[in-house]
Amino acid sequence: xxxxxxxxxxxxxxxxxxxxxxxxxxxxxxxxxxxxxxxxxxxxxxxxxxxxxxxxxxxxxxxxxxxxxxxxxxxxxxxxxxxxxxxxxxxxxxxxxxxxxxxxxxxxxxxxxxxxxxxxxxxxxxxxxxxxxxxxxxxxxxxxxxxxxxxxxxxxxxxxxxxxxxxxxxxxxxxxxxxxxxxxxxxxxxxxxxxxxxxxxxxxxxxxxxxxxxxxxxxxxxxxxxxxxxxxxxxxxxxxxxxxxxxxxxxxxxxxxxxx
Amino acid sequence: xxxxxxxxxxxxxxxxxxxxxxxxxxxxxxxxxxxxxxxxxxxxxxxxxxxxxxxxxxxxxxxxxxxxxxxxxxxxxxxxxxxxxxxxxxxxxxxxxxxxxxxxxxxxxxxxxxxxxxxxxxxxxxxxxxxxxxxxxxxxxxxxxxxxxxxxxxxxxxxxxxxxxxxxxxxxxxxxxxxxxxxxxxxxxxxxxxxxxxxxxxxxxxxxxxxxxxxxxxxxxxxxxxxxxxxxxxxxxxxxxxxxxxxxxxxxxxxxxxxx
Numbered sequence: 001x002x003x004x005x006x007x008x009x010x011x012x013x014x015x016x017x018x019x020x021x022x023x024x025x026x027x028x029x030x031x032x033x034x035x036x037x038x039x040x041x042x043x044x045x046x047x048x049x050x051x052x053x054x055x056x057x058x059x060x061x062x063x064x065x066x067x068x069x070x071x072x073x074x075x076x077x078x079x080x081x082x083x084x085x086x087x088x089x090x091x092x093x094x095x096x097x098x099x100x101x102x103x104x105x106x107x108x109x110x111x112x113x114x115x116x117x118x119x120x121x122x123x124x125x126x127x128x129x130x131x132x133x134x135x136x137x138x139x140x141x142x143x144x145x146x147x148x149x150x151x152x153x154x155x156x157x158x159x160x161x162x163x164x165x166x167x168x169x170x171x172x173x174x175x176x177x178x179x180x181x182x183x184x185x186x187x188x189x190x191x192x193x194x195x196x197x198x199x200x201x202x203x204x205x206x207x208x209x210x211x212x213x214x215x216x217x218x219x220x221x222x223x224x225x226x227x228x229x230x231x232x233x234x235x236x237x238x239x240x241x242x243x244x245x246x247x248x249x250x251x252x253x254x255x256x257x258x259x260x
Numbered sequence: 261x262x263x264x265x266x267x268x269x270x271x272x273x274x275x276x277x278x279x280x281x282x283x284x285x286x287x288x289x290x291x292x293x294x295x296x297x298x299x300x301x302x303x304x305x306x307x308x309x310x311x312x313x314x315x316x317x318x319x320x321x322x323x324x325x326x327x328x329x330x331x332x333x334x335x336x337x338x339x340x341x342x343x344x345x346x347x348x349x350x351x352x353x354x355x356x357x358x359x360x361x362x363x364x365x366x367x368x369x370x371x372x373x374x375x376x377x378x379x380x381x382x383x384x385x386x387x388x389x390x391x392x393x394x395x396x397x398x399x400x401x402x403x404x405x406x407x408x409x410x411x412x413x414x415x416x417x418x419x420x421x422x423x424x425x426x427x428x429x430x431x432x433x434x435x436x437x438x439x440x441x442x443x444x445x446x447x448x449x450x451x452x453x454x455x456x457x458x459x460x461x462x463x464x465x466x467x468x469x470x471x472x473x474x475x476x477x478x479x480x481x482x483x484x485x486x487x488x489x490x491x492x493x494x495x496x497x498x499x500x501x502x503x504x505x506x507x508x509x510x511x512x513x514x515x516x517x518x519x520x
Contacts, residue, residue, distance in 0.1 A: 215484065216484060218483070219484075223480075224478045224479075
């Protein structure tokens with residue numbers, strides 16, 4: 001049994017935000033008003049250099065909770081947010097900054113360092129899921145999604161490959177090198193984001209990773225633009241994807257009321 | 261001035277369907293209940309071998325009218341629906357069936373025949389737009405979208421390239437051969453659909469046509485599956501695309517919380 005402790009709680013606009021730790025790892029759980037039945041959970045993973053309360057995490061969580069009545073949860077990745085950096089973290093981050101300053105490709109450093117972090121993070125995500133499924137408002141056996149882009153995908157691909165409780169995942173913007181082998185073990189529905197003009201990840205690399213997923217149902221969303229220009233409407237699309245696959249569609253697929 | 265005549269009218273579920281002819285070419289206009297202001301128009305184009313009242317046309321029109329309060333209109337392509345086939349049409353269709361029966365690629369016949377039909381259809385779509393913009397409920401100067409997949413894209417790419425009144429387009433599932441040159445002239449927002457396991461159009465061909473569009477804002481949606489397996493949720497996505505770009509969004513598909 002993992003040790004789940006809640007350390008803070010607040011509410012706004014019908015969304016309850018609870019800070020927690022699982023075996024000492026800090027996370028956040030966003031929840032709707034309690035209902036009669038357990039609600040689906042989407043596990044989020046943040047990007048490299050970010051943390052569990054980055055606006056992109058809180059924003060996605062709010063879309064899932066307020067839009068679909070789902071729970072959403074995220075933990076800090078190793079070396080990120082409120083977690084300590086090791087000497088290895090410091091060395092890899094220094095190497096990334098050095099490569100960037102020298103105009104060298106970031107890919108080799110990011111692929112290697114994210115692969116290292118993912119090996120640590122996968123069991124942490126599994127422990128988090130174990131702990132959260134003990135809560136009556138989530139429960140065991142319900143549908144669980146995973147949503148992580150960039151470093152969140154480096155963690156998500158091995159996590160989803162290893163974790164049969166995940167029934168749908170939104171991923172994107174990573175290299176195939178360390179991930180394609182694990183992607184070939186994944187058969188749940190996938191929505192994958194890539195940027196057509198990504199200055200770090202080539203088109204061939206992005207398409208190769210998408211191609212590797214063994215899922216019968218998989219969708220690739222490619223948008224014009226550079227690495228950091230992933231359009232905000234892809235977050236809405238991800239929420240609709242989870243609404244379809246986690247089985248509680250309360251957000252209409254198209255605007256419900258006549259306009260004008 | 262083009263000759264617009266309405267020949268039949270019916271209504272159901274708040275959607276009015278009016279058959280019309282423009283210069284003798286038969287079409288259908290679907291409209292919402294009349295409002296105080298003109299409403300945007302989306303021109304549809306049907307696929308090869310289909311016609312203006314195919315369920316996919318009526319279904320898309322209903323999503324646009326009931327979901328967004330837009331008008332939607334389509335005309336029969338040359339040699340399709342209620343329009344006569346020429347000897348050239350008969351010969352090309354026979355050649356397509358022969359190639360299919362012989363297990364030969366359909367692409368060369370479809371590309372050539374669709375290119376021929378598009379040359380005829382582009383001025384017909386322009387005449388239809390001229391005529392429909394005379395209606396007070398549509399008006400001149402309002403936003404106009406175009407939505408056509410398969411043969412609808414063979415018509416749509418040269419039409420959108422030639423027609424500055426089109427401000428956003430959903431296209432997909434065609435070859436670059438006859439279309440990439442025109443696509444390079446298109447700068448309006450594009451959503452483009454392709455199938456990852458299309459038995460007629462290779463991945464390279466699909467990606468080449470998407471790449472050709474000069475639009476700063478363009479999105480590619482790739483789904484696992486064969487040519488005819490384009491998922492129905494892509495129609496919902498297209499409607500949201502038009503809701504965003506034709507500028508009358510008052511009912512977002514998900515709550516408009518910050519995403520970060």
